[in-house]
Amino acid sequence: MSEEGTGGPLPVVAVVGRPNVGKSTLVNRILGRRAAVVQDVPGVTRDRISYEALWNGRRFTVTDTGGWDPKAEGLGASITRQAEFAMRTADVIVLVVDSQVGATDTDLAAARILRRSDRPVIVVANKVDDERSESNAAELWSLGLGEPQPVSALHGRGSGDLLDLVLDALPEAPREQPEEGGPRRVALVGRPNVGKSSLLNRLAKEERSVVDSVAGTTVDPVDSIITLGGEEWRFVDTAGLRRKVNTASGTEYYASLRTEAAIQAAEVAVVLLAADEVISEQDQRVITQVIEAGRALVIAFNKWDTLDEDRHAQLEREIERDLARVKWASRVNISAATGRGVGRLPEHLRAALASWETRVPTAELNAYVRQLVQETPPPARGGRAPKIKYVTQADVRPPRFVVFSTGFLEAGYRRFLERKLRERWGFGGTPIDISVKVRE
Ligand code: GDP
Ligand code: GDP
Numbered sequence: 001m002s003e004e005g006t007g008g009p010l011p012v013v014a015v016v017g018r019p020n021v022g023k024s025t026l027v028n029r030i031l032g033r034r035a036a037v038v039q040d041v042p043g044v045t046r047d048r049i050s051y052e053a054l055w056n057g058r059r060f061t062v063t064d065t066g067g068w069d070p071k072a073e074g075l076g077a078s079i080t081r082q083a084e085f086a087m088r089t090a091d092v093i094v095l096v097v098d099s100q101v102g103a104t105d106t107d108l109a110a111a112r113i114l115r116r117s118d119r120p121v122i123v124v125a126n127k128v129d130d131e132r133s134e135s136n137a138a139e140l141w142s143l144g145l146g147e148p149q150p151v152s153a154l155h156g157r158g159s160g161d162l163l164d165l166v167l168d169a170l171p172e173a174p175r176e177q178p179e180e181g182g183p184r185r186v187a188l189v190g191r192p193n194v195g196k197s198s199l200l201n202r203l204a205k206e207e208r209s210v211v212d213s214v215a216g217t218t219v220d221p222v223d224s225i226i227t228l229g230g231e232e233w234r235f236v237d238t239a240g241l242r243r244k245v246n247t248a249s250g251t252e253y254y255a256s257l258r259t260e261a262a263i264q265a266a267e268v269a270v271v272l273l274a275a276d277e278v279i280s281e282q283d284q285r286v287i288t289q290v291i292e293a294g295r296a297l298v299i300a301f302n303k304w305d306t307l308d309e310d311r312h313a314q315l316e317r318e319i320e321r322d323l324a325r326v327k328w329a330s331r332v333n334i335s336a337a338t339g340r341g342v343g344r345l346p347e348h349l350r351a352a353l354a355s356w357e358t359r360v361p362t363a364e365l366n367a368y369v370r371q372l373v374q375e376t377p378p379p380a381r382g383g384r385a386p387k388i389k390y391v392t393q394a395d396v397r398p399p400r401f402v403v404f405s406t407g408f409l410e411a412g413y414r415r416f417l418e419r420k421l422r423e424r425w426g427f428g429g430t431p432i433d434i435s436v437k438v439r440e
Pocket of ligand 1: 127152
């Protein structure tokens with residue numbers, strides 16, 4: 001824990017805003033040359049990138065949310081997603097606006113959402129490159145988020161003052177995970193019609209338990225508490241499932257926001273797939289969301305009652321081909337309709353959560369990795385092979401490892417390390433994260 005850069009979770013500063021307002025430039029400005037740790041979950045498309053930053057002796061994480069592709073879902077939706085995500089995960093939110101353009105409809109929409117945030121929001125009026133342009137910044141009072149901070153991310157003007165403000169707004173400790181010690185929190189997710197509602201009803205019926213509604217503390221979720229396998233579980237954000245509100249507003253986009261919210265609120269996610277249909281892009285996206293959120297993962301193949309031998313064989317091939325990246329996920333075959341396999345769900349949840357919380361002793365970890373590196377050293381790049389000096393597990397839930405190395409480790413080698421760590425410690429049901437810190 002005393003190892004620099006690995007003392008548990010850091011407070012998070014999320015940078016949000018439209019494309020081209022200067023988010024990346026600002027993030028680089030904040031980092032200076034100190035970009036130390038780049039989070040990298042192998043096998044996952046990267047649309048959020050977090051960096052570790054240092055200012056006036058304080059360390060924090062900067063998340064650049066700018067990678068969401070507005071083309072994929074429309075600009076407005078993309079910004080909404082950024083803002084909602086930031087509100088759920090960040091300790092301080094920085095909204096970047098292009099002061100040369102002024103507040104656009106999209107900026108106003110983002111501001112409207114962020115005004116509901118219980119986290120501090122700082123408006124950056126970017127591209128104030130000289131004193132003359134400062135009046136542009138003042139116009140951004142119209143966003144209703146307090147005093148806009150004039151900054152030139154490109155030239156550095158005002159960035160020191162901004163960072164001071166960010167530090168002032170940062171809490172001493174990162175935002176708390178909701179209620180420790182209560183029932184474990186489970187998200188039941190999957191694309192429409194895979195059987196989420198049916199499963200929830202089945203679970204409630206099967207155990208003949210009372211299903212309670214619990215008023216959530218966050219924006220709107222209402223959870224269900226269900227006793228399974230002699231233990232209470234909190235199924236988060238299930239109000240919609242129970243009421244089954246599949247109205248016109250239930251577009252894929254809103255469904256995906258809701259999914260993201262449930263995943264964020266949960267510790268473990270059950271991703272439901274329909275065994276009678278091919279594994280689709282949409283299924284893959286939900287799985288990716290769980291991995292990127294760093295939650296434990298159970299994949300449940302529902303509608304198992306419908307399977308004949310042909311489809312079964314075909315499904316196994318699909319799994320082999322399409323779910324290779326999540327071989328580590330817990331898998332359970334169920335039928336919400338007949339109840340088959342449903343009783344095995346709690347043991348899968350428990351196993352995945354146990355992996356998610358595994359902490360490997362440092363000495364054991366280093367002895368193992370030393371041996372690995374001896375047998376299979378990292379490949380040389382540009383003539384010199386990087387040397388791995390030290391490995392530590394910086395965090396749990398999920399397990400995160402930091403490898404201190406004299407040079408960059410290629411993705412292929414990091415995947416090799418992940419595979420080997422899994423061979424040794426299992427980690428079934430949890431994503432693990434390996435980042436590299438380069439030290440000469
Ligand atoms: P992002 O899409 O929000 O990440 O924006 P980028 O950081 O890629 O910046 C978009 C464009 O704005 C680039 O051409 C930058 O060089 C430019 N830019 C960023 N910050 C400033 C600034 O402070 N002043 C000026 N004049 N241009 C800037
Ligand atoms: P949701 O949109 O994910 O909540 O899915 P629903 O629970 O509404 O289920 C969608 C459809 O699949 C409904 O017609 C269900 O009756 C059906 N269904 C759900 N689970 C099963 C199952 O295990 N077997 C079969 N045969 N049908 C199922």
